[in-house]
Amino acid sequence: MTLPVFPETYIDLLPEVRAFLGEELKLYIGGRWVPALSGATFETVDPSTGRVLARVPSAQAEDVDAAVRAARQTFDSGAWHLKLTASERGRLIWRLADLMEAHAPILAQLDALDNGKPVKKAQTVDVPLSADHFRYYAGWTTKIEGATIPVSTPGMFNYTVREPIGVCGLIVPWNYPLLMAAWKIAPALAAGNCIILKPAEQTPLSALYLARLFEEAGFPPGVFNVLTGYGETAGAALVEHPGVDKIGFTGSASVARTIIRNSASTLKRVSLELGGKSPNIIFADADLEQAVVGATWASFGNNGQSCTAGSRLYIERRVFDRVVEGIADEVAKIRVGMGMQAEQPDLGPVVSGDQLNTVMGYIQDGYASGAHSVIGGKRLGGALADGYFIEPTVFVNVQDSLKIAREEIFGPVVCAMPFDDADEVLRRANETPFGLAAGLWTRDLATAHRFAAKLRAGTIWINTWGDTDAASPFGGYKQSGHGREMGKEAIDLYSEVKSVWLRAD
Ligand code: ADP
16 A cells, blocks of 8 residues: 655654555454455544555454454463463563563554654653553563462362453553553453454554564464454454453443443453543642642643543632633643644644544533633644644533533543532532542642542542552442453453362361
């Protein structure tokens, strides 16, 4: 295929990236590169320019079936979890992390082209965090232990072991293409599973490149497979397939509901990391300078395309105007531009034309329901008119009941709302079907602890926002998910417990 034409302002593509985009890209199944059996392909687009980057295979049910057979065969043969020692598995995962680091500039360019994010951010944040994730779980392979249980039957010896679940279908979104894949692949591998990864149709490139690194690292064929394709076809077929033992999903609540319905016939294990409408509460006694910067990036980091975006901003009334003004000043400094442009922006475009329409729809709805924007509110034109760029937008005069204050927008939009006292804001913060993250800014220790205890969310950030670490569990209360990723919890998520009884007298 001929290469797309890139704008002159773009950083030069690395030769490896140029070659990759010029190739006929294939699915990775059972250690082999194969086209979709039907020959179907789809285009992946650069959201900074609206131009087609590459054509990738569009996996259909028969390709899913082939991948499941390959993964199943490898799993059942024990080539990964039985024939290699835990230490050998750990070493392979570590080698993969080394290769990711060595190929960081390539992986970063692929994510920046496909997702639109600034390439410098991809290289300094997404890729190193992904590699770190693999290193953390490389260490876990040798530490997955059972327990001896003091059962009350005389003469009985009872112990537990943790075993892999089997074949895991991992379905990931487009907001952090490589990192979201790493969050799932690393613990699933460490626990001894075989994997079929389905990246989002908007951002398939880094997943295909990652498969090359698996190959180079020397993983047994069939341990890691990649199917590019649409959610409704490849994703749905993976969910329904009886040969898949577990689905790990990150994405929207509506797709999660479909996944739960479609997994009912096989009753496979399902873990879900979903969205949020996270409350971020600023008390008047906080270090307001720190809170202003923190709240700005809680709202607009990754263009608000984060499940943990602090998109409901509650500010104590007596400092409301001052804080909103401070945030508007911070937002005015944010440079929005193309992810690959030489002069790196702070934020890129939103991921697709569909996402642009969704976010702009919410912004129109905000205006129509009486909210005012203190800054932002428009699609960006001029040199950015071909891409999907939206100004970071801060709304005030927002009631809790408005759609923009209740629904996840997944774009650069925040609602700032005043509050008068702690009990009131706690109640309002928890009045949501979501429960992924919540945070507060205060110098008062008692308030910090009280809110940490009473906010109903899987992660609480106090005088900070957005921190994650491979060692710290992450996931949602309520409709924000099932299960916890990262930390020891993710090993539990990707393993079964077996209880063994032995008559010992
Ligand atoms: P978003 O709304 O952020 O695009 P989605 O929840 O639609 O997120 O998509 C997240 C992932 O789920 C993507 O990989 C997508 O292809 C996949 N997906 C979408 N629909 C389905 C489905 N019906 N079954 C399985 N996977 C799906």
